[in-house]
Amino acid sequence: MKLPIGRVHDLLRRFGYEVIPFPADRLLRRSPDVLLDVxxxxxxxxxxxxxxxxxxxxxxxxxxxxxxxxxxxxxxxDARWEVRNQALGADAGRLPIHVANYDASSSLLPPAARMGEVADFLSFQETAEVAVCRLDDVFDDVCRPGERVAMKVDTQGYESAVLAGAEGALGRIDAVQLELSxxxxxxxxxxxxxxxxxxxxxGFVPAYVAPAFVEKPSRQWLQADVLFVRDKTGSAETGLAETS
Structure with missing residues (x-):
């Protein structure tokens, strides 16, 4: 007998386990034509x-x-994958980026004291000047009329600046995934x-939340990936780390 997936997850929870889908799966459910990978x-x-x-x-x-x-x-x-050597932010120009030894943690913001407490394996020993543009300024270059657009933003604390430079573009974006602290x-x-x-x-509401960085041994969530979708009252799917 094949158990329903929800029943399997219920059984796992009884033994202290949780099944959390990869956030990309939830974003992919929106059936986008183009992904902006920021x-x-x-x-x-x-x-x-x-x-x-x-x-x-x-x-x-x-x-x-x-x-x-x-x-x-x-x-x-991959002929359908375009890459751009730019950061996105609130203003166009050039800014120093703080380069980490683990490069996925590099940020246009300097690390806070809390970083040293929870991620002592990281070091930020150099900076590099990088180009920054506003999504509003390049949106028509990277997205075509009528395309269903999804955006993922993982910029190590700089997400709000990315959004500030994308207020006009947001009206044409269907779903946004952000890493938030x-x-x-x-x-x-x-x-x-x-x-x-x-x-x-x-006009966006959270539709899915999944842990991105969990402190050990407390298991406290420090960061999470949050999927936002347009608010359609009564129809938007919601949930914290949903597993069904």
Whole structure:
């Protein structure tokens, strides 16, 4: 007999286990035509989208030159994957990025004291000047009229600046996945509830939340991936770490 998936998850919970779907799966359910991959690093998220059957266009933004080289190699055989050596932010220009020894943690914001307490394996020993643009300024270059657009933003505390430069574009974006912090790990990073309120004011509500960084041994959530969808009262799917 084959048990329903919900029943299997209930049984696992009784033994202290939880099944949390990969956030990309929930974003992929929105059936986008194009994915804006902001803070692409080496292209891991885009590759996960491809592995799950996504055949649409991908536009990845990654500002750190050395990391961008690896991203370029990852995308070179994919004709529907465009890569841009830029950060997104509130204003266009050039800014110093704080480069971490674990490059996925590099940020346009300096690390806060809390970072050293929860991630002592990280060091930020150099900066590099990178190009920054506003999504509002390039949206028509990377998205075509009528396309269903999804956006993932993982910029290590700089998410609110990315959003500030994308207020016009948000009206044409169907779903947004953000990495948010409950205890800010970078200086000037707003806490998750502030960003959630900002998104709600612009017509987006949380539809899925999954842990991204959990402190050991307390198991306290420090960061989470939050999927936002347009608020359609009574129809938006909601839930904290839903497993069905």
């Amino acid at each position: 803070g692409a690093n080496e292209g891991q998220f885009a590759q996960a989208f491809r592995q799950r059957g996504f055949e649409g266009r991908i536009v990845s933004f990654e500002p750190v030159p050395a990391v961008f080289e690896r991203l370029t190699r990852a995308a070179e055989d 409950f205890l800010p790990l970078y200086e000037g990073e707003p806490p998750a509830e502030v960003v959630m309120g900002w998104m709600r004011e612009r």
